[in-house]
Amino acid sequence: MSALTLRLRECPRQRIDLSGFTSDALAGKSLADIQALPLWVGNRQMPAGDLFIIHGHDSDHIRIESESDRLDGIGSGMTRGSIRIQGHAGAYLGRGMRGGEIQVEGDASLFAGTGMTGGLLRIGGNAGDFLGAAIPGERRGLRGGRIEVRGNAGERVGDRQRRGMILIAGNAGDYCGSRMGAGTILVLGQTGANVGFAMRRGTILLTSAPELPPTFNDNGPQDLSVLTLLAKSLPSPFDQIGERGTRVQRWLGDLGHGGQGEVLAWPPLT
Amino acid sequence: MIRNGIEIEDTFAEAFGMNATRLVITALDHRWARIAAETMTGFATSVIACGAEAGIEAEMAPEQTPDGRPGISVLLFAMSGKELEKQVERRVGQCVLTCPTTAIFSGIASEKPVPLGKNLRFFGDGYQISKQIDGRRYWRVPVMDGEFLCEELTARVGAVGGGNFLVLARTQTQALAACERAVAAIRALPNVLLPFPGGIARSGSKVGSKYKALMASTNDAFCPTLRGLSPSSQLGSEVGAVLEIVINGLTEDDVRQATRTGIEAVCTLGADSGVLRISAGNYGGKLGQYHFHLRELMA
Numbered sequence: 001m002s003a004l005t006l007r008l009r010e011c012p013r014q015r016i017d018l019s020g021f022t023s024d025a026l027a028g029k030s031l032a033d034i035q036a037l038p039l040w041v042g043n044r045q046m047p048a049g050d051l052f053i054i055h056g057h058d059s060d061h062i063r064i065e066s067e068s069d070r071l072d073g074i075g076s077g078m079t080r081g082s083i084r085i086q087g088h089a090g091a092y093l094g095r096g097m098r099g100g101e102i103q104v105e106g107d108a109s110l111f112a113g114t115g116m117t118g119g120l121l122r123i124g125g126n127a128g129d130f131l132g133a134a135i136p137g138e139r140r141g142l143r144g145g146r147i148e149v150r151g152n153a154g155e156r157v158g159d160r161q162r163r164g165m166i167l168i169a170g171n172a173g174d175y176c177g178s179r180m181g182a183g184t185i186l187v188l189g190q191t192g193a194n195v196g197f198a199m200r201r202g203t204i205l206l207t208s209a210p211e212l213p214p215t216f217n218d219n220g221p222q223d224l225s226v227l228t229l230l231a232k233s234l235p236s237p238f239d240q241i242g243e244r245g246t247r248v249q250r251w252l253g254d255l256g257h258g259g260q261g262e263v264l265a266w267p268p269l270t
Numbered sequence: 271m272i273r274n275g276i277e278i279e280d281t282f283a284e285a286f287g288m289n290a291t292r293l294v295i296t297a298l299d300h301r302w303a304r305i306a307a308e309t310m311t312g313f314a315t316s317v318i319a320c321g322a323e324a325g326i327e328a329e330m331a332p333e334q335t336p337d338g339r340p341g342i343s344v345l346l347f348a349m350s351g352k353e354l355e356k357q358v359e360r361r362v363g364q365c366v367l368t369c370p371t372t373a374i375f376s377g378i379a380s381e382k383p384v385p386l387g388k389n390l391r392f393f394g395d396g397y398q399i400s401k402q403i404d405g406r407r408y409w410r411v412p413v414m415d416g417e418f419l420c421e422e423l424t425a426r427v428g429a430v431g432g433g434n435f436l437v438l439a440r441t442q443t444q445a446l447a448a449c450e451r452a453v454a455a456i457r458a459l460p461n462v463l464l465p466f467p468g469g470i471a472r473s474g475s476k477v478g479s480k481y482k483a484l485m486a487s488t489n490d491a492f493c494p495t496l497r498g499l500s501p502s503s504q505l506g507s508e509v510g511a512v513l514e515i516v517i518n519g520l521t522e523d524d525v526r527q528a529t530r531t532g533i534e535a536v537c538t539l540g541a542d543s544g545v546l547r548i549s550a551g552n553y554g555g556k557l558g559q560y561h562f563h564l565r566e567l568m569a
Contacts, residue, residue, distance in 0.1 A: 163402065184401070203401070225296075225337045225373055225419050226401055226410055232338075233404045260397070 003061040003084075004034070006052040011068045014042030015090060016051060018064075019073030023081025023100065026059035034059075069109055075102045078119070091128070094121040095135075097145065107151070111135055116164065117144040129154035129173065132166045142166060142183060148235070155192065158185045161202060167238045177204040180261060184230070186238060198254050199261035205230075205241065206265040209249075216253030216263065223247050224264070241266070271565050273533075275541025276548060278568050283434045283529065283550035284558035288317075288347045289354045290429035290520055291384055292327065292377035295366055296341040300329060306369035307342040310361045314346070315466050318486065322357035323347040323431060323465035323518055336375045337419065343377050345463045347431050347518045354426055355384050362420070363390050370415050376406075376424035387411070387420035430560050433517035433525035436474065436492060436549040437536055442511035444544030446470070449513045451539065452532035461520040462528040474514040477553055489551065509546060522560055530567045 004026065017040040026034060035049030048054060056063070060081040064074065072090040075083045079099040088106035096115040107125035113132040131153045132142035141160040148167045155173035158166050161183040168185075174192035177185050180202035188207050195210040204210075205227075223246050231242030248264040271278040295310070297303035307326050314324035324346040335341035346361070348354035366374050367390060376386060387409040391398045394411040400422075401408045407422040437452070439445035453469035456462060464470075479487035490500035492512040497505045505512070515532055519525035533548055550564055 182400070201399070203399075223416060224410075225339065226403075226408060226417070228338045229336055229403050229408065229419075230401070232336075260399075262399075 001058040002056040003063045004054070004056040004059045005063040005065065006048075006054050007065040008052055008068055008071070009050075012041060012051070012070050015070045015072050016041050017073050018071050019076035019092070019095070021048075021062065021064075022075060022078040022083070023060045023062065024077075024079050026062075029059065031055070031057065069107065072109075075100070075121075078102075088125070089123075093123075094119070094147075097121065099145075110154075113142060113145075113147045113166075114138075115140075116142050116147070119145045121145065121147045123147070123149045123151070126151035126170070127153040127168075129156055130159060131157045131168075132161055132164070133157070133159035134179075140181070148238070150237075152189065153187075157187075158183065158202075161185070167234065169237055177202065177261075177263075179257075180204070186234075186241065188238065188240070196251075196253055196261055196263050198257050200254070200257045201260045202262075204261070204263045205248075206263065207241070207244070208268065209265055210251070210263055212251055212263060213254060215255045216251045217255060217259070219250040219252045219262070221247055222250045222264075224250075227264075244269070271568065273537040273568060274539075276537050276539075276545050278533070278537075278564050279547055279549040280565055281550050282552055282555070282561045282563040283432075284552035284555060285430050285432040285434075285522075285525060285560040285562065286349075286558045287560075288323075288349060288429045288431035288518065289351050289426045290345060290347045290378075290518070291354060291358060291424050291426050292520075293344045293346065293358070293362070293386070293424060294330065294335055294341050294375045294377040295344060296330075296335045296337050296339040296373045296375070297369070298339065298371035300340040300342070302369065302371050303340055303342045304329075306366045306372045307344050309369065310365035311344055311346075312365075314357075314361075315471075317347070317349050317353075317431075321348065321353060322361070323463065324357075324361070325463045325465055327463065328460065336421075337373055339373070345461075345518070345520075347429055347463065347465070351382065351384070351426055358384055358386060358424065359389060362386065363393075367393065367411070367413070367418055367420075373419040375421045378425050378427060380425040380427045382426045383423040384426045386422060386424045388422050390420060391422075393418075427520060429518065429520050430522050430525045431518040432558060433519065433529055433560070433562055434474075434514055434551050435529055435533055435564065436512050436514050436551060437545060438492075438505070438509045438512050438547040438549060440508060440510050440544040440546065445511040445513045448536045448539055448543055448545045449515055452515055452535045455535035456515070456517065456528045456532045459524070459528055459531060461524040463518040464515060465518060466514075466516055469515060471514045471516055474512070474551055477557070492549075504549070506546075512549075514551065525560070526562060526567060529562055529564075533564070533568060 038045040093112040110128040134141040152170035171189035180199040311324035330341035391409040474489040475486040
């Protein structure tokens with residue numbers, strides 16, 4: 001059975017809410033039913049068939065072809081199946097995702113992976129601000145699963161993260177891991193200012209010296225064999241941390257919030 | 271049945287259902303991993319008074335272990351899941367947590383979890399750190415040489431304990447040499463444990479005793495000093511010593527394979543080695559759920 005494919009007819013002037021287009025919601029529906037599904041476009045609803053050319057039958061495997069960054073909420077709350085996006089994704093990509101896999105070839109906008117509790121979210125390009133973070137009004141960010149970004153991520157990566165793993169191959173913006181309560185963030189590139197601001201627990205792994213708030217204490221160089229376990233579990237290119245060994249410089253903080261979070265940085269490769 | 275001049279008696283070994291787990295101990299080098307493993311599996315010859323039967327299964331190369339360090343795999347057997355849980359926690363807490371440079375991981379998978387670091391983490395007094403990697407939870411407990419890394423859970427599987435065979439020889443030295451050869455052959459196999467000292471038991475037992483308080487007592491049928499006295503003696507005048515190899519395995523097949531390997535190793539020595547007969551211990555077939563008939567095994 002061929003994947004259920006949605007090709008955007010034309011770039012919308014308003015944002016389209018695609019949060020209902022998941023394997024869970026579409027299970028058992030015919031192609032005609034799917035084409036008739038109402039989707040919010042701005043403040044009005046339109047049938048999905050008017051916005052997208054839809055073909056294919058396998059709703060467990062959904063493919064979205066779009067050059068627009070205005071498709072919001074793709075994969076929201078999904079528990080199974082896969083969504084592959086050829087192009088870019090809008091805001092709230094994979095929000096509240098509980099299982100399955102989302103793969104974006106291009107960029108994702110704000111709030112990707114917020115409220116996620118399981119599954120795998122892969123972003124081939126860059127991610128906007130608040131990746132795996134808590135949206136305003138929520139007490140927790142990422143609570144499980146894994147987010148992989150091949151490009152750069154914006155500010156507040158993993159804000160209030162509670163569990164799970166965020167992997168960034170490029171750079172991360174300011175306040176990376178702010179208010180983190182648990183979980184792991186790995187950044188292979190550079191990080192912005194105030195890494196780990198107000199973090200209580202959790203681990204931020206870096207390959208370059210961080211710009212920390214003054215409320216972090218230097219814990220000195222440490223040999224941590226847990227890093228071998230972690231490196232073995234990671235896909236390429238994140239597994240390269242295995243070559244860097246288990247000896248890292250460790251900082252503990254934020255001391256204004258219990259100080260049990262850790263920022264680990266490998267020395268630069270020579 | 272005669273094998274290379276050695277008689278295989280028409281009898282069977284009787285074994286019991288047990289619960290088992292496998293743990294992987296890693297350390298800075300094999301020496302320290304072995305020290306931890308030997309300490310942890312000390313005083314674990316018989317469930318009768320030790321609570322568990324435990325021993326080293328194999329040495330593991332760094333590339334075989336979870337954290338890429340030299341390791342030792344250890345098998346632990348107990349009569350119940352609850353007792354196994356108690357023994358794992360006590361032994362790991364006192365012997366592995368305390369041993370320099372070590373870490374410990376589960377080496378077996380099943381639906382039945384056994385706490386490993388789940389409660390030991392509290393030694394960290396609130397400074398312990400949890401890490402979930404690939405769906406498994408690990409605990410990093412701060413200790414004076416760095417961090418004690420341990421997996422939260424291991425698992426238990428149904429297993430078989432008490433498989434055995436007896437080596438009857440002209441002298442004690444000859445019985446011991448033959449058994450040592452059998453032990454070396456069996457220890458090359460995976461999934462099996464020889465819980466007694468050096469893999470060999472000299473105090474084979476029977477069920478019951480003339481003393482009411484005792485559940486088991488000496489196996490007078492195979493004691494050479496009771497020949498001519500004990501009515502159940504099974505030793506002819508030429509037998510000078512009997513030694514027993516007790517085998518625990520993760521499955522019935524593992525015990526069967528180990529018993530066959532051990533007896534074959536003894537038989538290759540031939541009658542000139544002083545070995546006269548291979549027998550086995552049983553309770554008339556009424557107590558154990560597994561029976562290993564020696565002649566069927568060797569057929």
